[in-house]
Amino acid sequence: MKRFISLLMAAIMILSLAACGAKDTGEVKEPESTETAQEVQPEADSQQEEAQEPAEESKRISDADIEISFWHHMEGTNANALETVCNNFNDTVGKEYGIIVTPSFQGTNTAEKLNTLAQAGDWVNFPDICQVASAGIPTISGYDLFVSPEEMYAKGENIILPRESIIANNARTFTYKDELCAIPFSNSTILLYYNKGLFEAAGLDPENPPKTIAEMAEAIEKLTQKDGDEVTTYGLNVQVKRYQLVNWVGGEGEYNFIGDNEGGRAGLMSKVTFGEDGTLMTYLDEWEKVIATGGYKPVEDNINEEFAMELSAMAIMSSARIGKLKDLIGDEFEWGTAPLPKVNASDKGGTAVGGSGIVMFDKGDADELTATWIFQQYLGGEDAQYDFCTASGYIPMNKDLYETEKMKTYMAENPEIVAAVDQLLASNPNVQEPFDIVTGDINSIIDEEMVAFAQGEQDKQTTHDNIVNKCNQKLADYVKVNAE
Amino acid sequence: MKKLGKIEPYIYLSPALIYFAVFSFYPFLRTIGLTFFTVSADGKVKAFAGLDNYIHVLTDPAFLRSIWNTLVYVILASPLAIFIALILAVLANKKTRISSIYETMFSLTMAMSMSVTAMIFKIMYNPNVGLINKLLGTKINWLNDAKYAMVSMSFISVWMNIGFNFLFLLAAIRGVPGELLESADIDGASLYKKVTKVILPMISPTVFFLICTSLAKNIIMAGLPIILTEGGPKGSTSTMIYYMYKQAFGNMSYNDAYAAAVITFIFTLIATLISFSFEKKGVHYS
Numbered sequence: 001m002k003r004f005i006s007l008l009m010a011a012i013m014i015l016s017l018a019a020c021g022a023k024d025t026g027e028v029k030e031p032e033s034t035e036t037a038q039e040v041q042p043e044a045d046s047q048q049e050e051a052q053e054p055a056e057e058s059k060r061i062s063d064a065d066i067e068i069s070f071w072h073h074m075e076g077t078n079a080n081a082l083e084t085v086c087n088n089f090n091d092t093v094g095k096e097y098g099i100i101v102t103p104s105f106q107g108t109n110t111a112e113k114l115n116t117l118a119q120a121g122d123w124v125n126f127p128d129i130c131q132v133a134s135a136g137i138p139t140i141s142g143y144d145l146f147v148s149p150e151e152m153y154a155k156g157e158n159i160i161l162p163r164e165s166i167i168a169n170n171a172r173t174f175t176y177k178d179e180l181c182a183i184p185f186s187n188s189t190i191l192l193y194y195n196k197g198l199f200e201a202a203g204l205d206p207e208n209p210p211k212t213i214a215e216m217a218e219a220i221e222k223l224t225q226k227d228g229d230e231v232t233t234y235g236l237n238v239q240v241k242r243y244q245l246v247n248w249v250g251g252e253g254e255y256n257f258i259g260d261n262e263g264g265r266a267g268l269m270s271k272v273t274f275g276e277d278g279t280l281m282t283y284l285d286e287w288e289k290v291i292a293t294g295g296y297k298p299v300e301d302n303i304n305e306e307f308a309m310e311l312s313a314m315a316i317m318s319s320a321r322i323g324k325l326k327d328l329i330g331d332e333f334e335w336g337t338a339p340l341p342k343v344n345a346s347d348k349g350g351t352a353v354g355g356s357g358i359v360m361f362d363k364g365d366a367d368e369l370t371a372t373w374i375f376q377q378y379l380g381g382e383d384a385q386y387d388f389c390t391a392s393g394y395i396p397m398n399k400d401l402y403e404t405e406k407m408k409t410y411m412a413e414n415p416e417i418v419a420a421v422d423q424l425l426a427s428n429p430n431v432q433e434p435f436d437i438v439t440g441d442i443n444s445i446i447d448e449e450m451v452a453f454a455q456g457e458q459d460k461q462t463t464h465d466n467i468v469n470k471c472n473q474k475l476a477d478y479v480k481v482n483a484e
Numbered sequence: 485m486k487k488l489g490k491i492e493p494y495i496y497l498s499p500a501l502i503y504f505a506v507f508s509f510y511p512f513l514r515t516i517g518l519t520f521f522t523v524s525a526d527g528k529v530k531a532f533a534g535l536d537n538y539i540h541v542l543t544d545p546a547f548l549r550s551i552w553n554t555l556v557y558v559i560l561a562s563p564l565a566i567f568i569a570l571i572l573a574v575l576a577n578k579k580t581r582i583s584s585i586y587e588t589m590f591s592l593t594m595a596m597s598m599s600v601t602a603m604i605f606k607i608m609y610n611p612n613v614g615l616i617n618k619l620l621g622t623k624i625n626w627l628n629d630a631k632y633a634m635v636s637m638s639f640i641s642v643w644m645n646i647g648f649n650f651l652f653l654l655a656a657i658r659g660v661p662g663e664l665l666e667s668a669d670i671d672g673a674s675l676y677k678k679v680t681k682v683i684l685p686m687i688s689p690t691v692f693f694l695i696c697t698s699l700a701k702n703i704i705m706a707g708l709p710i711i712l713t714e715g716g717p718k719g720s721t722s723t724m725i726y727y728m729y730k731q732a733f734g735n736m737s738y739n740d741a742y743a744a745a746v747i748t749f750i751f752t753l754i755a756t757l758i759s760f761s762f763e764k765k766g767v768h769y770s
Contacts, residue, residue, distance in 0.1 A: 112733045119527030139525065139736070230623070299628040299717065301610045311612050437525070440734020444546075448718050474735070481739065482524050 060098040066371040068099060071106040071113070072131040073356070074392075077323065078186070079105060081391035085384045093160075093378055099371040111136030118143050128372040129360045131185060134173050137359075138264065138435045141181045145361035150179040152373050161377035161398075170397040172429040173353040176265055182357030183380040184397040186388070188320040189351050189424045190247045192216075192341060196334040198223055198233065198313040209314075209338040213248075216314070216341045217289035223313035224295025235295035237303055237312035240450040242443040243354070244316060245283070246433050247340060251349035252279045255430040259475075264435030270479045272436075275468030283343050284453070284460045291454050298454035304328055307335075316340065318354055319420035323393030326416070337416045339423040350427025355394065386410075395420050437482075441474040512749075519743045525736035537743040547744060549719045550727040553634055554703060554751070557723060560638035561645070562698040566691065568642065569649030574679060576650075577657050587654065594647030602711040605640045627713055630720040637708050637721055645701075649694050656690035657683055688767040692759070699755040704748065724748040 074082045086103045094100060104127075106113050111132045117125055123145055132140060140146055153163050161183070170184035196206035202222040210216040220235025238244060250256050250263075256279050257263035259272050274280040290296050297312060307315045308328035322337065329335060340351050358379050360372045378384055382404065385396040390410050395417065401407050402421070411418055436442050446467055453463040488495065519537050522530045541547050572590045576583060593601075608615045609626035617623060626636040660683055668678045684691070706725040709715050715722030715730065722730075725748055732741035 109733065115733075115736075142526065299625065301612070301625065301628060302607060305607075305610070306612060309613060438735040438737070440730045443734075444715065444719070444730075447714075447716060451717060478525075478735070478737065481522055481530065481737070 059096045061370050062098060062367045065098045065100050066368055068101045068129060068368070068372055068375055069127040070101050070103045070129050070131075070375070071110050071127040072103055073106060073108050073110045073133075074131070074186070075105070075108070078392045078394075081388050084391065085379065085388050088383065088387060089375060089378050093374065097371065097374055099375060101375055106130075109133075111140060114140060114143070123363070126361050126363065128363060128368060129358060129376055131356050132182065132359055133356045134182075134354075134433065135435065135439050137174055137176050137181045137357075138268075138437065140359055141176050141179070143361070145363060146181075147360055147362045147369065148179050148181045149183055149360075149376065150181070153180070158370055158374055159377070160374060161380045165398050165400050166380060167397050167399050167425065169353050169424055169427055169429045169431075172265075173355075173432055174357040176435065177267065182359045183376050184353070184357045185355070185379050186320075186392065186394045187353050187355040187397050187424075188318045188394055189353060189420050189427075190244065190316065190340050191319050191420055191423070192314060192316055192338045193307060193321075193325065194314045194336055194338065195307070195310060196336055198310065198333075202313075206334070206336065209336065210341050211339075212342050212345050213283075213286040214289055217286075217293055219314070220290060220293040220295045224293065231295060231297075233310060234297040234312040235293060236290065236314045236316070237297040237300065237306060238316035239298060239300040239303075239447065240287070240454075241447045242439065243318075243433070245446050245450070247351045247431075248283050248343055249274050249279045250352055250431040250433075251340070251427070252282060252343050252347050253349060255349040255428040257430065258434040259436060262430075263432060264437065265432070268479060268483060269434055269436050270475055270483075272468060272471045272475070275464065275472075279343075280467065281460075281464050284464055286343050287453075288460055291456075296454065298451055308332070319395060319417070320355070320393055322414075322416045322420070335416075337419040339419055348428065349431045351423055352427075352432045353424060354433065393417070395424055436471075436475065438474045438478050442471050445470045445474070515742050515745055518738070519746050523738040523742070525738070527738065533739070537739045538747070541740050541743040541747065544740070546719055546722065547724070547727050547740075550715075550722045550724045550744075551747075551751070553719075553721060554705075554723045554748075556634050557638050557641070557705065558699060558702045558755070560635060561641040561702050562695070564638075565642045565645035566649050566653075566694050566698065569646050569653050569694075570691075572646070572650050573653035573657050574675075574683070576654055590650045591647040593644055594651070596644065598644065598707045599711055601640060601644055602708055605636075605643075606712055609636055628717050630718045633713060633717060633720045637712065640708060641702065641705065645698065649698075652690050652694060653687065656687035660686045685768045689769055692763050692767045695759050695762070696756060699759060700752050703752045703755060724751065 070086065072079075072082055082103060086101050090100055110130050114126070114130060114132070114136070117123070126145055141148065149163075153159065163180075166180075166184060170187055171180055173187070174180060174182035174184055192209060194206075194209050199206040199209070199219075202219075204219055204222060210219045216236065223233070223235040224231060225233040246258050250258055256274065256277070257265075258274055259269040261267040261269050263269060291298075303312075303315055303317060304321060304324055305328065306312050308325060310333065319337070325335070358376050360369075360376050362369050379388075380398055382398055382401045385398045385401050386404075386406060388394065389396045396402070396407070411421065449458075449463050449466045449470075452458045453460065458466075518529070520533060520535070522533045522536075524530050569590075576587055576590060606627065607613070611617055611623060611625040611628075614626070616626065624632055626632050664682050664686070665678060668682050673681070704725045705723055706729050709721045709723060709726045710729065713721045715726050724744060728741045728744040728748065731737045731744065
């Protein structure tokens, strides 16, 4: 028995040593080896030149293909679109540079996963590149491995996506402390969706949807259908949460930051400012008109389906839902999209850019970092943005793409997206969702208070004060623990 | 091998002990330790906080509401899922040619993923187009009315747990000696008497197991509010673990999250101890 155990242990040790050896040769890339490879290259090249002239200069980053791990949070149709983009990269640019990208779905909150790894100091298991929602940027930008596109642009190497090609609004979404922290990727904006048939039936001009909240309130009155006291078709369905409120208030006047420190983009946001500058009350004054119509549905049950079943004549949702609504509605009725109705007719701010961007990490290998940088830029390039956005319904963030024939054709064939693009391009870049960190709490506070206001459980002033005071309390709690 | 002697049993236990030590005991003890400190959003310990984190959480109306919601959920979901499964198991006890069909049907709910089930129920609960309002002839907003939201969520949980409970109870009932039931029949016992006086005492160890697992599972439930309601409307579906999850990952407040986790553990422990007191009185191992 002893002999058997001894033999077994010896076998295990030999196998372990062999495995370690194999791992070393595979994973550790000595800089010298690259040089050696480059030294050997001319001889090989000369042989190739003899066989095939003229030889093209290789763009390969290293002899062996570099593998990039890419974490994303796309599901369903969007995941398929992303997969296609990655495959196209591997077949084209990736092949040129010797890069292979492997995408992997990591749930709907990738920032949460990164944060878990960061807290454990587990930098080895970080991906090379990751898709994150903009709210995660302040935290992620503090990670040891984080490398911002700003730094990479400053180096001026391997640039395949000119900085100027990124639409200013989208760039601002992912800018923290004057530094572009992510390449925008899957972006959207908030829109008014409306049923053209119901507009016509109510005597409204289907080509002239409401432009302000007050106009929308008038339209709701005409669009609402009742059977006795029971509403059978609501004029409007939207649940006012953080996303909706910051778009309305943010667009007031020239623009509104919502919170101090430019809404958290210049530093830690420690309080909301929409109370003291009066913009929240201005919005509530207008919103009261919507509530008073009696045809406004303040909670969302299945907002897509209800709009598709003509149970609501108007709905306010992200432009990312255009594709879903097309599937649901088909040819049943004619519908359209329009910019988010303004709080005041004179407002010029516009709306915020929603969605996610791509961040990258330096895992200690210069070649891997170069490869990651190339892929990060590729995702913001014309081809990737066209392929991804046309398949998913997101709005391209690449300015140059809008000048191409294929994009013009796509927009002509898909008029629903035109309102989203026009609105985004016309908005002030300073109108953004704030980096308010305690996003979950702020969302709950606004949601609860606005529903209570809409259902007549509390008045306007109470709603205003509760939102301001409760948000400030949550922000103060966070600042107390996390301020430098 | 003989030399191993007394340590042999410990060698067999060691893989499980190491596993629990690494993935349960260590994180648990570390979490308890961290509740007494202020922890920043990047997980760094900043200062000693004493009981401040507990006081902050226990004076937060949102957490107090979460405790209440959790208790309501457990009281609604745990007994009903076992009771309905017991009725189904009694009905399915007798083996017939088609018993495999209805046994599969009754236990099928445990093969359904929570997210899929939640999405199906979300449509069924819709106040305008949902099946439930159509069948009942009502206009109730099941998931968006604070009065009904937790009841609606508990119903989903009951539906999901019936299959698991049914499987265990059916096996237990089929394990009841036939002669006992025959004796009861000869004595003229009704079905009710047979169930309460013969079957229930005989399957009490299984019922006890189901009560313990169901209580623990339901106290730490967070999946349904995450998928369906985000704790709303008005916090009426926020459970203790949902609160913890939201504080940790929605607000980066680990101080609240750690304290909430430990308080939830204490609740689970108390519930388990209460059910163990039931074991002494009502569980028959024979």
